[in-house]
Each structure stands twice: as structure tokens, then as C-alpha cells.
Amino acid sequence: MNAAKSFSSRLAGWLPRIVVAPSLLVVIVTVYLFILWTGVISFTSSKFVPIYDFVGLEQFVRLWATPRWHTAVANLFIFSALFLLLSTGIGLLMAILLDQNIRSEGFLRAVYLYPMALSFIVTGTAWKWILNPGLGIQKVVNEFGWTDFRFDWITDPKMAIYTVVIAGVWQSSGFAMAIFLAGLRGIDNSVIKAAQIEGASLPLIYRQIIIPMLRPAMLSVIVLLSYIAIKSFDLVLALTNGGPGSATELPSTFMFSATFRRNQMGVGAASAIMMLMTVAAIIIPYLYSELRERNNG
Amino acid sequence: MANALSQQTQIGDALSQKNRMRLGRLFIYGPLGVMAILYLMPLWVMVVTSLKPLDEIYGGSFIGLPQTVTLDAWRAAWSQACIGTECTGLKPYFVNSLLMVIPAVVLSTAIGAINGYILTKWRFPGANFVFGLLLFGCFLPYQAILIPMARTLGLLGLAGSIPGLIFVHVAYGICFTTLFFRNYFVSLPDELTKAAMVDGAGFFRIFWSVILPTSIPIIVVSCIWQFTQIWNDFLFGVSFTSGGNSPITVALNNIVNVTTGRKQYNVDMAAAMIAAIPTLLVYIVAGRYFVRGLTAGAVKG
Amino acid sequence: MSTLEIDRVRKTYGNLEVLKEVSISIGTGDFLVLLGPSGCGKSTLLNMIAGLENISGGEVRIAGKVVNELSPKDRDIAMVFQSYALYPTMTVRQNIEFGMKIRGIPPAHREKAVRAAADLLQIAHLLDRKPSQLSGGQRQRVAMGRAIVRQPKLFLFDEPLSNLDAKLRVDMRTEIKRLHARLGTTIVYVTHDQIEAMTLATRVAVMKGGVVQQLDEPQTVYDRPANVYVARFVGSPSMNIIPGKIEIEGGSATAVIEVANRQAARIPGINLSSQAASKYANGKVLIGIRPEMFSVGNGQTQGAISVDVDVVEPTGPDTLAVFQLGGVEVTARLPPKQVSARTSATLAVETSKVVLFDPDSEKLIN
CATH class of the missing domain: 1.10.3720.10 (MetI-like)
Incomplete structure (x- = not known):
């Protein structure tokens, strides 16, 4: 009787762990084990299917000797830098303006944010059409009388990456706005009142007091947008398909085409590992600080 | 007299303040409105383009309303x-x-x-x-x-x-x-x-x-x-x-x-x-x- | 029969010892208050009695039965929480009958029990409301209703009044007292408010740092605190603890307190056992005087002391006078308008109630 009771109570004690175990197992396998697996493949000479022969860093050497990968990395830098700068700047500006007690705030917020509900494929399709030099914006402006106007970036290998930036910013700046707005709403109003009583002007209050107080939100925006930038894949595929040529190749599209189109699975795995390391370098410190602060608070 | 004068300047102050407020509001609503148009533009273009016949599109209509509305493209x-x-x-x-x-x-x-x-x-x-x-x-x-x-x-x-x-x-x-x-x-x-x-x-x-x-x-x-x-x-x-x-x-x-x-x-x-x-x-x-x-x-x- | 025995109970988290061999036992119908500051282990102890936390060592017995291994539902207890913990999506009725429903009590029975509890607590008109539609005091009543409806052996209260405003707190305190008198059940009640402890308890356990400092009837805790900590914690304003020494003159003890720029104050006629008298004769002690032991006297009063009043704080029924004595700040509770600030006054002390503490161990000297 006593033994049975202690068994059932022990089972009850373990029940939560038993229930959480399957999903933990799935995540451990599909996230961590799979990462390891990709890592292993990156050290093999796999082409069409995985072969488990150890060739050391050969694939990484090959990867870094591939001009296309260099383009991809360079593009990632250009894209991320501009994407981050513009999305954060526009997002912050819109959040501050929206926070001025304006009418129809709800409607405007909805307008700025709806692109986030769209698939990048839809965004890419729409912008591809808008940026089409023969029939899109360029033509409209030309017909208005400015006949010299040229906006053919999407077909210009030097400028095509900037069209990805435009579409990306259009889609994601509303996200930055939403986070900044949440941050602004969390700021104690009495701080602003105190500064006003001391005679500070509104722009000064924003520069000196409010924007510095948005630092946690800023950190979140930068980290999350970097993550979006690094994994950007569908947008490029739909907008430019990596072209013209390989002008808008990003590491994500490079990995995909190396693995599934060009039968270079080893190189693909190596590029995936490079991407993972970049993301981890940004995300892990962020998660660490978020979790620690949460536990303290 | 002095009293009336001060009252007048007070009214003047209030007026200019009101104008300043209006100007300030313009600086708030202006950019917000422009941004809203920019954000809605792609959706607008998508919708109107999808409702136009192909000839009209190749004929140069991009941003304007369709001259003939057709659901053919949606059907297709x-x-x-x-x-x-x-x-x-x-x-x-x-x-x-x-x-x-x-x-x-x-x-x-x-x-x-x-x-x-x-x-x-x-x-x-x-x-x-x-x-x-x-x-x-x-x-x-x-x-x-x-x-x-x-x-x-x-x-x-x-x-x-x-x-x-x-x-x-x-x-x-x-x-x-x-x-x-x-x-x-x-x-x-x-x-x-x-x-x-x-x-x-x-x-x-x-x-x-x-x-x-x-x-x-x-x-x-x-x-x-x-x-x-x-x-x-x-x-x-x-x-x-x-x-x-x-x-x-x-x-x-x-x-x-x-x-x-x-x-x-x-x-x-x-x-x-x-x-x-x-x-x-x-x-x-x-x-x-x-x-x-x-x-x-x-x-x- | 619903006694509670806590027998050398310990609680450790890793290397941290939160409760150190706590032993308390109370009889049927007792109202035990666990009193102490936050972090003293009182809530942990309550949770262990409830079965919400594991017991690291020792035994808890309810009605003579060891319950260490039993889950909360098998201990025949009910609990009222600080935040009331009403189920937000259920109506008051559903809240009260939830426990009975789980135990498979038939609906007719449940309805009768809910009625009885609701009538007792005067919440019958609220039965179909959601907790969010109730005031703080009403929620408090519902939480109590949920507890009493099952007629458990033991009631546990975890700081139930601390979320109420001051006025309501006093009302609900009376309500709880009345409920206890009426139901006669055994109650364990956790609070950091010494007035709640004094008013409600039949037994008070003052806790600090995971150790029970004193377990006694409230009046004993107040009159004869076991140590300086208890003396200071119970009573408001708290007991004055003044360094001084003891002189024995012809079989009677006199407390002597040094006063700057004046003659030393002498308080004769202190109660002291002969054993203690010989131990502390001419030795240092801590002299414990409650504010209300002072009264306004004159030069003729036996053992009167003169002081320079620093600040007076009228509270209405009486006035608190603050002055320096023996190098510490001392508060006296006096009738209104008898003394004024920055004047000197002559005060008498009710010597028979003065208590002494050992200056090193800070324990009460008998």
C-alpha cells in the first residue's frame, strides 16, 4: 500500500518531465543533431547525396575560393547594413510620430505593418512588377514628363542588390515601428513631464531622454532584423532570382542552389555552417542577456 | 490701458502658439501620410494590375485605375x-x-x-x-x-x-x-x-x-x-x-x-x-x- | 480531532538552509499565527504543511497522521492565498465547488454546501459573478468560502489580508476571528503584521532566519518576549531597548541608566530571580521598556526619571514623546498635551513590567 502510493506519487512528480520530453526530443534531434549532421557533411566530399568520407576543411577552402560566395558575402554586408539602418531609422521615426497622440493611429499602424503579414514571395512578386523598368515606376515618371528618369536597378547588376533592400525595408520597417512603439508606450510619462517642467524642448527630450531609454527595444530590433537579413531567401528568389547573373546572390540562396541545384552538397553544408555561426554570434549573447535580465527582474 | 495691452499680447501669444501647434501637427501628419501612401502603393498596384486586361497593361497603364475591369486574370x-x-x-x-x-x-x-x-x-x-x-x-x-x-x-x-x-x-x-x-x-x-x-x-x-x-x-x-x-x-x-x-x-x-x-x-x-x-x-x-x-x-x- | 504537529522540520535548497529544525505543535481549535518578516521561512513552512513544498527533514503530522508523503489533496486541508487565487474564468459558485467537484461529490450536495458557505460569508448574491466583477473584500470572502466549504481538518491562511486596504483589513480581521469562533477549526495563519498576530492568535510563533524565536500565547509574547528580536518585532511603537546596568540594594534590583549631562536615571523595584540577581549584580544588561510603561510623574514619584523631550507626535488618543536615554532614542506613550517638545519632563516607569535582556545573547533574563 505504502510502496504503491509512493510509486504513484513519484510518477506524478515525473509527469511534467515525461510530457515535455517528446517535444524536447524532437527539438534536440531536428535542431541540434541536425546542425551537427550538417557540420559532419561539411567535412565530407558529398555531392549529390551525403558520403561520409572525411576530407577535412576542403569544402570550406573551396567555398572561400568560389567567387559566387564572395559576391554572396559582400551582398550580405551591403544588404544587412542598409536594411538595418533604413528599417531602424524609418521604424523609429514612424513610432515617434505615431506616439504624438494623433488621430487614426490604429489605422496608420495597421497600414505600416500589413506587409509583415505577407509572404516574401508575394512581396518579391509585387516589387518585381513595380521596379520593372519597361512598365513600372520608371515609365510612370517618364510619362509625367521627366523623360530622362531612369530606375532600372533591377536589371543593373551593380544596383540590383539595392532593390532587395527597398523591398526588404518596405516589408520589415513596420516591424521595427511596432517594437519601438511598444517601447515608447512603456516609458513612464512623468519622466517626460519632469523634463518639460525643466524647460527642455520636445526634440531635446527625445534626443537626450527618450531615445536612450529605448535601448532595450533598439537592441531587440537590431538583433531580430539581422536575423531576418541573414536568412533572407524567398525575397531574393522572388524578386531577382539571385540575378542578374549572380548579382544578388546571398549566402542563403547560395547554400540552396549549391545543395539542390549544383550538386555541391559539401560546399552547401559548409556555407550553411558559416551562416549558422554568424547567426549564433549575434543571437546567443542576445538570448543570454535577455534571459539573465528577465531572471533578475 | 496697460492691462488691455497685456491682454492683447496674451491673445497674440495664444494665437501664435495655436499656429505653431498647427505647424507641428503638419510635421507629424505629413510624413505619416506620405509613408502610408508608400506602404499602400504596392498593394494598390497589385490590385489594379490584377483587374486590368493584358493589353491595357502593355499599353502603359501602371498605377491608374483600370479602364475595363476584368476578373479574367483572377480566373486564370x-x-x-x-x-x-x-x-x-x-x-x-x-x-x-x-x-x-x-x-x-x-x-x-x-x-x-x-x-x-x-x-x-x-x-x-x-x-x-x-x-x-x-x-x-x-x-x-x-x-x-x-x-x-x-x-x-x-x-x-x-x-x-x-x-x-x-x-x-x-x-x-x-x-x-x-x-x-x-x-x-x-x-x-x-x-x-x-x-x-x-x-x-x-x-x-x-x-x-x-x-x-x-x-x-x-x-x-x-x-x-x-x-x-x-x-x-x-x-x-x-x-x-x-x-x-x-x-x-x-x-x-x-x-x-x-x-x-x-x-x-x-x-x-x-x-x-x-x-x-x-x-x-x-x-x-x-x-x-x-x-x-x-x-x-x-x-x- | 485536528491537531497539528511540526516535528523538527527542516527545509534546504541545495546548501541553503531555509528552516532549521522547526518544532511547533497545536491542539484542536487552536489559531496558530506564524509571524515574521519576509524571508523568515514562514510561508515556506505553510507550504510544507499544505504539501506544496517537499519536506527536507522531520515530520509533519495532521490529526496524528504523518503527511510528509501525501499530496495536498490527500491532507484534508484548505488554503486561502494572499492573491486569493480565484480561478478567473469560473463564477464564484464554480470557484467554491471546484474542489468538491473533483472529489466527485454529487451536485445536490455541492449546492447545499455552497449555499451554507455563501450564507455564512454573506456572498449568496455574488454566486453567479466572475472574480473580476468583485471588490477586494468580496474576493477575500470567496476565497474563504472556497476553503470552508469542504470542512477540512486544517485551514491554512497565507497573508490573506495584505492585499486589502487598511479599513477593510480591520473588518476582515474581525470576520476571520468570528469565523474561527463559530467553526472552531484549527487554523495556521501566516502574516508579517504583528497586530493581526496579536488579535487573532491563540498561539504565536515568531520566526526569524528559519528559526522559531518564541512560541507562546500572544499576551506572553508581548509581555515577556523571549529575546530582543521578538521584543522589537511585536508591538508598535516597538519596545525601547536601553543599555544599562543592575545594582542590587538590600535584596531589590535597581536598573541604572547613564544619561548625558545629568544624573544617572535609576529605576528601582525590578523583578529579578535571586539567581539572575547574583549573576547580573553590577553587570551590564539591556533594559526593555514598552512605550506605554511610561507615565507622567513628578519629583515625588518613586523611580521617576527626568528627560529632555525632543519631539512629540500626537496620534489622537495619546501622544508619543521621543527623547534620549542611555545613548539611545526612546519613545514614551503618554496622554495628550502633557508634555511638549524641547522641554524637560519627569516620567514614571511601571517597574514591575520592565524586562531585562542579556547584553551578549540578547535573551530574556528571568
């Missing part, structure tokens, strides 16, 4: 457009996406709810570590798992199938849904579970009768987030399915990237609209919850 996109060699339109792929998204959303939300419940109300040694493991899954660049997942789905006999895709979306969705529910349940007082325990309720009873009824808002957040993510996914769809099993995003990309013949921009736009409408509808109906999902992982409460 829905049931005639060619995806690869099959000219079935988006309809079967729309159905594929529905078949994929509904079970995936339900499963991942249910699992996330119970995980969040355990990680907050039944904390065990190492619970924080478990949460950390799940959390990193939210930020995984999926390129790092594409090859092993493709192999595993092959081994499980799920390669190229909708159930396979459901599995993938549930596996990676758990990370997000657990985060949502955990952060929500953390704010429910622990005394609630304690009271239920003293009342005699057990693990599942407390979840079902006490915790779950309080979590309707976060269930909505989780469902909407998962629905949007899974419906909009392209990478998993294009990597793990082929041909007739593809989700709608893959089919849309195929339609758009067809390069033979005279490009049917109006069909492209109609197809893009068809792919966008479910998530747009959800956004319009429950935008508040969508925003909560977006900011859930980002801003500390």
Missing part, C-alpha cells in the same frame, strides 16, 4: 495558370497549403501550450536550460538543417509529402509557441496552481480547467503567428516538396518565374493576391494579436 490564376507543365492554376496548391497549415497550427499550438505550462508551473531542475534549448530554435537559420531534414524525411517515407511538411513546421514551430505560452503563463500567479492542487486537481486537470480557460488571448496569438509563418513559408516548401504537393508560395513563384511567351503580369498579380489574401484577412480581422506575436520575443514586459 485560380484555375488555368501553368505551374511547371501542369496548367491547373493555384487552386490545388491553395488546398495543399490549407491541408498543411491547419494540422500544423493546431498541433504546434497545443504542444506549445502544454510545454509553456510545464516550464512555468511545474518547474523541474534544468527547466531553464530546456527553455534555452527551445528558444535558440526560434533563431535557427534553417539552411543549417535542410540537408539532414531532407534525408530524414526520406528515411521516414515522408519526402515530398504534405505530412512531411506538417512535421517540419510543427518541429520548428514548437520553439515559437512554447515561447509564447511560457511568457504568458509566467504572469499567471503560481498561487492559482497551488489553490487548484489543494482543491485536489492534478496535472492535467489544472491545465484543462484552470490554466487553459485563462489563455484564450495567447492561443489566438499563437494560432495567428503560426498560421502566418506556415502559410508564408517558402524555404521548406521548395526544399521538401515537389510537383503537385507544393504549397501555394512555391506554386506562385513558379507562375511568376515562367519566362516563355508574353508575360502575363495581371495573372502574376492576381496569383500573388490569392496567395496573400488568407494572411491579409487574418491580419485585418485580428491584427492586434498578430502584433502581439511579433513583439512577443522582443520587448520585455
Whole structure:
């Protein structure tokens, strides 16, 4: 009787762990084990299917000797830098303006944010059409009388990456706005009142007091947008398909085409590992600080 | 006299202040309005283009209203457009996406709810570590798992199938849904579970009768987030399915990237609209919850 | 029969010892108050009695039966929480009958029990409301209703009044007292409010740092605190603890307190056992005088002391006078308008109630 009771109570004690175990197992396998697996493949000479022969860093050497990968990395830098700068700047500006007690705030917020509900494929399709030099914006402006106007970036290998930036910013700046707005709403109003009583002007209050107080939100925006930038894949595929040529190749599209189109699975795995390391370098410190602060608070 | 003068200047001050206020308002509403137009422009262009006949488009109408409104492009996109060699339109792929998204959303939300419940109300040694493991899954660049997942789905006999895709979306969705529910349940007082325990309720009873009824808002957040993510996914769809099993995003990309013949921009736009409408509808109906999902992982409460 | 025995109970988290061999036992119908500051282990102890936390060592017995291994539902207890912990999606009725429903009690029975409890607590008109539609005091009543409806052996209260405003707190205190008198059940009640402890308890356990400092009837705790900590914690304003020494003159003890720029104050006629008298003769002690032991005297009063009043704080029924004595700040509770600030006054002390503490161990000297 006593033994049975202690068994059932022990089972009850373990029940939560038993229930959480399957999903933990799935995540451990599909996230961590799979990462390891990709890592292993990156050290093999796999082409069409995985072969488990150890060739050391050969694939990484090959990867870094591939001009296309260099383009991809360079593009990632250009894209991320501009994407981050513009999305954060526009997002912050819109959040501050929206926070001025304006009418129809709800409607405007909805307008700025709806692109986030769209698939990048839809965004890419729409912008591809808008940026089409023969029939899109360029033509409209030309017909208005400015006949010299040229906006053919999407077909210009030097400028095509900037069209990805435009579409990306259009889609994601509303996200930055939403986070900044949440941050602004969390700021104690009495701080602003105190500064006003001391005679500070509104722009000064924003520069000196409010924007510095948005630092946690800023950190979140930068980290999350970097993550979006690094994994950007569908947008490029739909907008430019990596072209013209390989002008808008990003590491994500490079990995995909190396693995599934060009039968270079080893190189693909190596590029995936490079991407993972970049993301981890940004995300892990962020998660660490978020979790620690949460536990303290 | 002096009194009247001071009164006058006061009125003048008030007036100029009012004008300044107006000017200030202009600086606020001006940029906001311009931005709103810029944000709405692509949607506008998509809609009007999809309603124009092809000749009108090639005739140079881009941003203006259609002279003749026609639903031909929508009809074509829905049931005639060619995806690869099959000219079935988006309809079967729309159905594929529905078949994929509904079970995936339900499963991942249910699992996330119970995980969040355990990680907050039944904390065990190492619970924080478990949460950390799940959390990193939210930020995984999926390129790092594409090859092993493709192999595993092959081994499980799920390669190229909708159930396979459901599995993938549930596996990676758990990370997000657990985060949502955990952060929500953390704010429910622990005394609630304690009271239920003293009342005699057990693990599942407390979840079902006490915790779950309080979590309707976060269930909505989780469902909407998962629905949007899974419906909009392209990478998993294009990597793990082929041909007739593809989700709608893959089919849309195929339609758009067809390069033979005279490009049917109006069909492209109609197809893009068809792919966008479910998530747009959800956004319009429950935008508040969508925003909560977006900011859930980002801003500390 | 619903006694509670806590027998050398310990609680450790890793290397941290939160409760150190706590032993308390109370009889049927007792009202035990666990009193102490936050972090003293009182809530942990309550949770262990409830079965919500594991017991690291020792035994808890309810009605003579060891309950260490039993889950909360098998201990025949009910609990009222600080936040009330009402189930937010259930109506008041559903809240109250939830426990009975789980135990499979038939609906007719449940309805009768809910009625009885609701009538007793005057919440019958609220039965179909949701907790969010109730005021703080009403929620408090519902939480109590949920507890009493099951007629458990033991009631546990975890700081039940601390979320109420001051006025309501006093009302609900009376309510709880009345309920206890009426139901006659055994109650364990956790609070950091010494007035609640004094008014409600039949037995008070003052706790600090995971150790019970004193377990006694409230009046004993007040009159004869076991140590300086208890003396200061119970009573408001708290007991004055003044360094001084003891002189024995002809078999009677006199407390002597040094006063700056004046003659030393002498308080004769202190109660002291002969044993203690010989131990502390001419030795240092801490002299414990409650504010109300002072009264306004004159030069003729035996053992009167003169002081320079620094501040007076009228509270209405009486006035608190603050002055320096023996190098510490001392508060006296005096009738209104008898003394004024920055004047000197002559005060008498009710010597028979003065208590002494050992200056090193800070324990009460008998």
C-alpha cells in the first residue's frame, strides 16, 4: 500500500518531465543533431547525396575560393547594413510620430505593418512588377514628363542588390515601428513631464531622454532584423532570382542552389555552417542577456 | 490701458502658439501620410494590375485605375495558370497549403501550450536550460538543417509529402509557441496552481480547467503567428516538396518565374493576391494579436 | 480531532538552509499565527504543511497522521492565498465547488454546501459573478468560502489580508476571528503584521532566519518576549531597548541608566530571580521598556526619571514623546498635551513590567 502510493506519487512528480520530453526530443534531434549532421557533411566530399568520407576543411577552402560566395558575402554586408539602418531609422521615426497622440493611429499602424503579414514571395512578386523598368515606376515618371528618369536597378547588376533592400525595408520597417512603439508606450510619462517642467524642448527630450531609454527595444530590433537579413531567401528568389547573373546572390540562396541545384552538397553544408555561426554570434549573447535580465527582474 | 495691452499680447501669444501647434501637427501628419501612401502603393498596384486586361497593361497603364475591369486574370490564376507543365492554376496548391497549415497550427499550438505550462508551473531542475534549448530554435537559420531534414524525411517515407511538411513546421514551430505560452503563463500567479492542487486537481486537470480557460488571448496569438509563418513559408516548401504537393508560395513563384511567351503580369498579380489574401484577412480581422506575436520575443514586459 | 504537529522540520535548497529544525505543535481549535518578516521561512513552512513544498527533514503530522508523503489533496486541508487565487474564468459558485467537484461529490450536495458557505460569508448574491466583477473584500470572502466549504481538518491562511486596504483589513480581521469562533477549526495563519498576530492568535510563533524565536500565547509574547528580536518585532511603537546596568540594594534590583549631562536615571523595584540577581549584580544588561510603561510623574514619584523631550507626535488618543536615554532614542506613550517638545519632563516607569535582556545573547533574563 505504502510502496504503491509512493510509486504513484513519484510518477506524478515525473509527469511534467515525461510530457515535455517528446517535444524536447524532437527539438534536440531536428535542431541540434541536425546542425551537427550538417557540420559532419561539411567535412565530407558529398555531392549529390551525403558520403561520409572525411576530407577535412576542403569544402570550406573551396567555398572561400568560389567567387559566387564572395559576391554572396559582400551582398550580405551591403544588404544587412542598409536594411538595418533604413528599417531602424524609418521604424523609429514612424513610432515617434505615431506616439504624438494623433488621430487614426490604429489605422496608420495597421497600414505600416500589413506587409509583415505577407509572404516574401508575394512581396518579391509585387516589387518585381513595380521596379520593372519597361512598365513600372520608371515609365510612370517618364510619362509625367521627366523623360530622362531612369530606375532600372533591377536589371543593373551593380544596383540590383539595392532593390532587395527597398523591398526588404518596405516589408520589415513596420516591424521595427511596432517594437519601438511598444517601447515608447512603456516609458513612464512623468519622466517626460519632469523634463518639460525643466524647460527642455520636445526634440531635446527625445534626443537626450527618450531615445536612450529605448535601448532595450533598439537592441531587440537590431538583433531580430539581422536575423531576418541573414536568412533572407524567398525575397531574393522572388524578386531577382539571385540575378542578374549572380548579382544578388546571398549566402542563403547560395547554400540552396549549391545543395539542390549544383550538386555541391559539401560546399552547401559548409556555407550553411558559416551562416549558422554568424547567426549564433549575434543571437546567443542576445538570448543570454535577455534571459539573465528577465531572471533578475 | 496697460492691462488691455497685456491682454492683447496674451491673445497674440495664444494665437501664435495655436499656429505653431498647427505647424507641428503638419510635421507629424505629413510624413505619416506620405509613408502610408508608400506602404499602400504596392498593394494598390497589385490590385489594379490584377483587374486590368493584358493589353491595357502593355499599353502603359501602371498605377491608374483600370479602364475595363476584368476578373479574367483572377480566373486564370485560380484555375488555368501553368505551374511547371501542369496548367491547373493555384487552386490545388491553395488546398495543399490549407491541408498543411491547419494540422500544423493546431498541433504546434497545443504542444506549445502544454510545454509553456510545464516550464512555468511545474518547474523541474534544468527547466531553464530546456527553455534555452527551445528558444535558440526560434533563431535557427534553417539552411543549417535542410540537408539532414531532407534525408530524414526520406528515411521516414515522408519526402515530398504534405505530412512531411506538417512535421517540419510543427518541429520548428514548437520553439515559437512554447515561447509564447511560457511568457504568458509566467504572469499567471503560481498561487492559482497551488489553490487548484489543494482543491485536489492534478496535472492535467489544472491545465484543462484552470490554466487553459485563462489563455484564450495567447492561443489566438499563437494560432495567428503560426498560421502566418506556415502559410508564408517558402524555404521548406521548395526544399521538401515537389510537383503537385507544393504549397501555394512555391506554386506562385513558379507562375511568376515562367519566362516563355508574353508575360502575363495581371495573372502574376492576381496569383500573388490569392496567395496573400488568407494572411491579409487574418491580419485585418485580428491584427492586434498578430502584433502581439511579433513583439512577443522582443520587448520585455 | 485536528491537531497539528511540526516535528523538527527542516527545509534546504541545495546548501541553503531555509528552516532549521522547526518544532511547533497545536491542539484542536487552536489559531496558530506564524509571524515574521519576509524571508523568515514562514510561508515556506505553510507550504510544507499544505504539501506544496517537499519536506527536507522531520515530520509533519495532521490529526496524528504523518503527511510528509501525501499530496495536498490527500491532507484534508484548505488554503486561502494572499492573491486569493480565484480561478478567473469560473463564477464564484464554480470557484467554491471546484474542489468538491473533483472529489466527485454529487451536485445536490455541492449546492447545499455552497449555499451554507455563501450564507455564512454573506456572498449568496455574488454566486453567479466572475472574480473580476468583485471588490477586494468580496474576493477575500470567496476565497474563504472556497476553503470552508469542504470542512477540512486544517485551514491554512497565507497573508490573506495584505492585499486589502487598511479599513477593510480591520473588518476582515474581525470576520476571520468570528469565523474561527463559530467553526472552531484549527487554523495556521501566516502574516508579517504583528497586530493581526496579536488579535487573532491563540498561539504565536515568531520566526526569524528559519528559526522559531518564541512560541507562546500572544499576551506572553508581548509581555515577556523571549529575546530582543521578538521584543522589537511585536508591538508598535516597538519596545525601547536601553543599555544599562543592575545594582542590587538590600535584596531589590535597581536598573541604572547613564544619561548625558545629568544624573544617572535609576529605576528601582525590578523583578529579578535571586539567581539572575547574583549573576547580573553590577553587570551590564539591556533594559526593555514598552512605550506605554511610561507615565507622567513628578519629583515625588518613586523611580521617576527626568528627560529632555525632543519631539512629540500626537496620534489622537495619546501622544508619543521621543527623547534620549542611555545613548539611545526612546519613545514614551503618554496622554495628550502633557508634555511638549524641547522641554524637560519627569516620567514614571511601571517597574514591575520592565524586562531585562542579556547584553551578549540578547535573551530574556528571568
